[in-house]
Amino acid sequence: MLDRILRFAFGLTGAVTGVTLTRFLLIQNGLRNILDSSQGTLWLVGAAAACGGMMYLLSSRLIRVMTTTLEQTEIFVGHVTLYEMIIAAGGLIAGLIVANLVSIPLYRIPVLGVTLAIMMNVLFGFSGIYFALMKRHEGIHGVKDGSLPGASVKLLDTSAIIDGRILDVCRTGFLEGELVVPGFVLEELRHLADSHDDLVRAKGRRGLDVLNALKKDSRVPVRIERFHQEGATEVDEQLLTSAKEMGACVLTNDYNLAKVAAIRNIPVLNVNDLANALKPVALSGEEMMVRIIKEGKEPGQGVGYLEDGTMVVVEDGGRFKGQDVGVVVTSVLQTSAGRMVFAKYREPHLSLVK
Numbered sequence: 001m002l003d004r005i006l007r008f009a010f011g012l013t014g015a016v017t018g019v020t021l022t023r024f025l026l027i028q029n030g031l032r033n034i035l036d037s038s039q040g041t042l043w044l045v046g047a048a049a050a051c052g053g054m055m056y057l058l059s060s061r062l063i064r065v066m067t068t069t070l071e072q073t074e075i076f077v078g079h080v081t082l083y084e085m086i087i088a089a090g091g092l093i094a095g096l097i098v099a100n101l102v103s104i105p106l107y108r109i110p111v112l113g114v115t116l117a118i119m120m121n122v123l124f125g126f127s128g129i130y131f132a133l134m135k136r137h138e139g140i141h142g143v144k145d146g147s148l149p150g151a152s153v154k155l156l157d158t159s160a161i162i163d164g165r166i167l168d169v170c171r172t173g174f175l176e177g178e179l180v181v182p183g184f185v186l187e188e189l190r191h192l193a194d195s196h197d198d199l200v201r202a203k204g205r206r207g208l209d210v211l212n213a214l215k216k217d218s219r220v221p222v223r224i225e226r227f228h229q230e231g232a233t234e235v236d237e238q239l240l241t242s243a244k245e246m247g248a249c250v251l252t253n254d255y256n257l258a259k260v261a262a263i264r265n266i267p268v269l270n271v272n273d274l275a276n277a278l279k280p281v282a283l284s285g286e287e288m289m290v291r292i293i294k295e296g297k298e299p300g301q302g303v304g305y306l307e308d309g310t311m312v313v314v315e316d317g318g319r320f321k322g323q324d325v326g327v328v329v330t331s332v333l334q335t336s337a338g339r340m341v342f343a344k345y346r347e348p349h350l351s352l353v354k
Contacts, residue, residue, distance in 0.1 A: 007059040014055025018047035081225065088129045095128020096121060152177035154269060155243050157252035158188050158235065161214075162207040165271050166251065170218035179218070180248065181211065183226035184238050240266055282310070282341045286329045290343070292320045306341070315344040 022044055102124070103117035156179055160166050169175060189211070192204025214222045227242045236257050243250050249267035252258060258268045282288065290304035295318040302317025302325075314320075314327050327343035 010059035011052045011056035015048040015052030018051025022047040091128035091132025095124040099124035153248035154251045159254045173219045179222045181224045312341045
């Protein structure tokens with residue numbers, strides 16, 4: 001129904017255009033008196049029918065072109081952030097101001113003056129938009145956003161999102177600045193989630209779930225940004241290029257990607273390195289030497305401390321106060337207040353591995 005209405009509107013527009021154009025041509029050629037005669041009426045009706053019919057026949061193709069253009073415009077605007085639109089508008093205004101200042105003497109040139117002025121406006125307008133978007137990641141002091149203290153930008157890699165541990169790190173509030181998910185990383189996650197392989201599909205869906213949780217629960221702001229080089233090269237290369245452009249660091253758990261980033265002098269936060277740094281200093285079944293400092297709260301318990309200050313509670317160790325004894329770790333308790341190690345005394349005649 002809407003298609004028919006639009007085609008009728010195009011036909012009516014063509015008919016009105018035909019009548020207007022015919023009247024204009026007759027008047028310009030000194031045939032104004034014909035308009036009041038039956039011959040003039042036939043001319044107007046014929047022009048209306050011809051132009052209206054032509055526009056009606058062409059309306060289907062015109063509607064398709066308009067629909068496609070609107071869809072592409074909608075997709076483009078959907079990928080452009082409000083910040084980028086404001087920056088582009090500012091660049092356009094600055095370019096037009098410069099163009100008009102430069103064009104003042106051009107208007108005095110006969111014949112070509114107006115044409116040259118229009119060309120200058122188009123050239124400087126597009127140049128203003130281009131340079132404004134190119135510098136959109138830099139602050140007013142010429143320092144890139146990723147280099148500003150307390151405002152660092154971290155680009156999330158696909159592997160770090162699928163791994164999921166970054167969500168727990170963000171919930172604790174240890175990360176600062178802003179997490180940026182490039183559009184090509186989101187697109188890779190979508191392709192993984194649509195894979196025919198069950199394992200790959202599960203990884204992709206897990207990554208999308210983690211990303212949704214990050215946007216909802218994380219204390220760190222998360223945004224998705226589309227970069228201009230998307231689709232040109234592989235995802236890792238695009239990620240490193242974008243990080244270099246923004247002055248941002250890459251957050252990943254891909255060992256090879258971290259090595260390549262280090263070669264290019266791009267800062268890297270490796271989730272696996274963080275996990276290794278936070279792993280327990282003592283594991284269940286591990287043997288160690290501990291100096292008993294005092295007696296514990298329970299009868300027979302002895303209390304000692306490791307070099308980092310971790311408390312070690314030794315079963316049957318109270319009688320060795322002031323001595324170094326061999327113990328075997330039975331369990332490790334990790335709380336927000338710190339770590340506690342529970343151990344039991346190991347008989348001296350048994351071998352002790354330090």
